Amino acid sequence: MYQDLLFEIKGRIAVITINKPASLNALNKYVITELSEALTAANNDEQIRVIILTGSGEKAFVAGADIKEFADFDSQQAESLAREGQNKLFNKVENLSKPVIAAINGFALGGGLELAMSCHLRFASTNARLGLPEVTLGLIPGYGGTQRLPQLVGKGIANELIFSAEMVSAERAYEIGLVNRVYDSEELLDKTIEFAEKIARNSPLAIARAIEAVNCSNSREGFDKEIRFFGELFELKDKQEGVAAFLEKRKPNF
Structure with a gap:
């Protein structure tokens, strides 16, 4: 290949x-x-x-x-x-x-x-x-x-x-x-x-946004991106699974 x-x-x-x-x-x-x-x-x-x-x-x-x-x-x-x-x-x-x-x-x-x-x-x-x-x-x-x-x-x-x-x-x-x-x-x-x-084992959706946020950590927009991504993740499936797993005292299945 x-x-x-x-x-x-x-x-x-x-x-x-x-x-x-x-x-x-x-x-x-x-x-x-x-x-x-x-x-x-x-x-x-x-x-x-x-x-x-x-x-x-x-x-x-x-x-x-x-x-x-x-x-x-x-x-x-x-x-x-x-x-x-x-x-x-x-x-x-x-x-x-x-x-x-x-x-x-x-x-x-x-x-x-x-x-x-x-x-x-x-x-x-x-x-x-x-x-x-x-x-x-x-x-x-x-x-x-x-x-x-x-x-x-x-x-x-x-x-x-x-x-x-x-x-x-x-x-x-x-x-x-x-x-x-x-x-x-x-x-x-x-x-x-x-x-x-x-x-x-962790959320790929959260990690992808964490990468982008960290890459902006030396810029003025870094804090704004962190806030926006934090909010966006609340609408995605990984957050639902992660919170449910925590409340049910089990490991998440991302």
Whole structure:
């Protein structure tokens, strides 16, 4: 079905694996297109509640973008590459109606870290190394790194990581809020699936609106959206089931 991806469904969880271990799962335009298509398929499948993104092997989640692809670009081509990539994949991940969890198994550098940051949650293996090395190439992050990193770790630490191009360990990433949890390499995917199953038991209608509301948390309209969504959910079936289950002292069946 896909050339550079593996797409597996485990119950109500979709696991999408970037499968280019020889290049440490580097991103190029083709991989970005396939990821976009796979995410659309998972988002449209009513049986799937949560999506996990990971990389094949134990060395890398995504070690970065394929530099050879854009080495000879001019400014117009570079802008088009960044804009198309953000619209097709990175912004798409952030705004999906289903939660996306990055299972970061190894290096997450440049575009790889930007992909992980566009996900709603990030779980890392103990051997993970994360960073934005673009300034060593005379560039800056182009897939949302300068925008999402400050939102996650604060402006000061974001500047520190971007200006220095320093890689940080999984433990340091956890300390600064860049990743949510850290697990041993051999249990990372199982633990991520286990957490995804917790999410899958909850209301998909409520979660979809929670994603949209949280994504507006840095804007003036965030509070208004929260209020509107809170009200809208009172008219939907998941709220009826959730409240009934609570009053009847049973687990809800969403």
